[in-house]
Amino acid sequence: MPNFEFTDHTADIGIIAYGNSVEEVFVNAAYGMFSLIADFEKVAEVIGHQVVAEAPDQEELLVTWLNELLYLFDAEGLIFSRFEIVELRQHYVRAMAYGEKVDPSRHNLKTQVKAATYHQLKLEKGDEFSARIILDI
């Protein structure tokens, strides 16, 4: 089960994503974001799209990864319901995102996410891994 929760901000929304590994945190953050955008359980797995992102450190990589997915949503009209991290390093992530073309009549588009931000960004290891990302909406 995707493991994430939302935190309230007056103008924006925060996601806290959990996982037993950094890979899982990346995946859960993406689930969190797409669950805001649409009813992603209604999204069929029709296509697989490779996603590659690079950043100076792993925290920023998480933001870059989410923004890459937003780019695909906005520019290519793709919406995803499942993510697989193929390779994750400190500065680099390669993943597969599965989903289909956006169909406003079926996907119940809810919130436009402008971007994942660097504000108060945190990726931490405690009992498990967790990350906090604030989305500008």
Place this chain on the structure above:
Amino acid sequence: MSSWRERLKKIDDYRWEIETSYKPGMRVPGLLYADEHMLEQIIGEEQSPEQVANVAFLPGIVGKSLAMPDIHWGYGFPIGGVAATRVDDGVISPGGVGFDINCGVRLLTTNLMEKDVRPRIEEIIGQLFASIPSGMGSGGRIRVKGKEMDRVLRDGARWAVEKGYGDQEDLEFTEENGCLKAADPDQVSEKARKRGIPQLGTLGSGNHFLEIQMVDEIYDEVAAGVFGVHRAGQVVILIHTGSRGFGHQVCDDYLKTMGLAVRKYGIELPDRQLACAPVKSPEGQAYLAAMACVANYAWANRQCITHWTREALSGIFGRSPRELGLRQVYDVAHNIAKIEKHAVDGKGLLVCVHRKGATRAFPAGHPDVPDAYKDVGQPVLIPGDMGRYSYVAVGTQRAMEETFGSTCHGAGRVQSRSKARRDLSASDVADELRAKGITFQVASRSALVEEASQAYKDVSEVVQVADGAGISRKVFKARPIGVIKG
């Protein structure tokens, strides 16, 4: 939480200072515009005064780190933040502009009265909703290809007018005539283009809207008259939108560039969302050129929407836009950075003014104010929430002296979107709007709830503080009778 109460130094009923001693590293003091009541709200949201203090760290900042009365928490800079940095040795920060670059507002007047429009408002709203692509995932009616996109980015609203969307006169009544000349399309990524092309000529979602309003109360008859507003009941049209995904992508691209620049130039910042580069550095210049492209795109966007609005009304009333008096009063940017000359310590200085959720408010006689308005000043358009009212104000000399010619931009949220969704139901919000005589069409039910009046500050308080502080002066108030929203 309440410790901000003691930290803020009261200057007068509308001004509160954060002294540089609050945090080592602040180069200038912070200044918040608020009255007692509003201050409670601002302090309640602990982080926004902290963000005002953080902005004061920016190299080259002059004057004060300013917070307009509608300040609320933002990423890096607060929304409602204004900061001017020296062009010579200061920095430019994409966080001081925001993701929705040149999100802004445009106002049109008409010679129609409420009685002319009310009986046909359902038809008008239906037609506008059909004509103007709104909501998430909505594609534009315009498809520009290849080099054409470069022209949009270079020429802004002028591109649209040359394509037949509107009149030459519209440009005269647009901030910067709808075109920042620093635009260089080569500084815009392929990704941003791909995101921007399908969204040109769309209203978008969130707080963006088009409203048919009626003038409710006039405070300054002379200025209102100059702007073409003569009596209560007159119908005006307010359009609020920005640069859509194009701006978000450019902002994101340059936050990365600036993240590296901060390391390269050894700039120390309390928050990485404030990432910046010297204005004169290659990174700073590239951002300015790209941001100008986005600003131009947004002006072209509002220009196209203006044209379709005229078309729709013209069709419904069977009269030409000119016969309907569909004249553009003004178009202002709310999220932008501009190179402007301001008096600092008694001398003229070239500065980069970041306005993030703030409106330029130039006074009467300023050379950048259209000739027709030179005796009264630049119109300042301040949208409120869809259930209440919006304001038009005018810039002042005091704004020139204190805020680099800037004032407030809107209501600002008091309630998060998720709280609004929890507390309110779409059918209740719809009933409330209908009870107020407001006809609406929204692309999504969640927008209806998230944008309910209850989720926003009362914009009249914001405008009152700006007026009381003298950084803008109220001209008239208008309230919606028809709304379309994404």
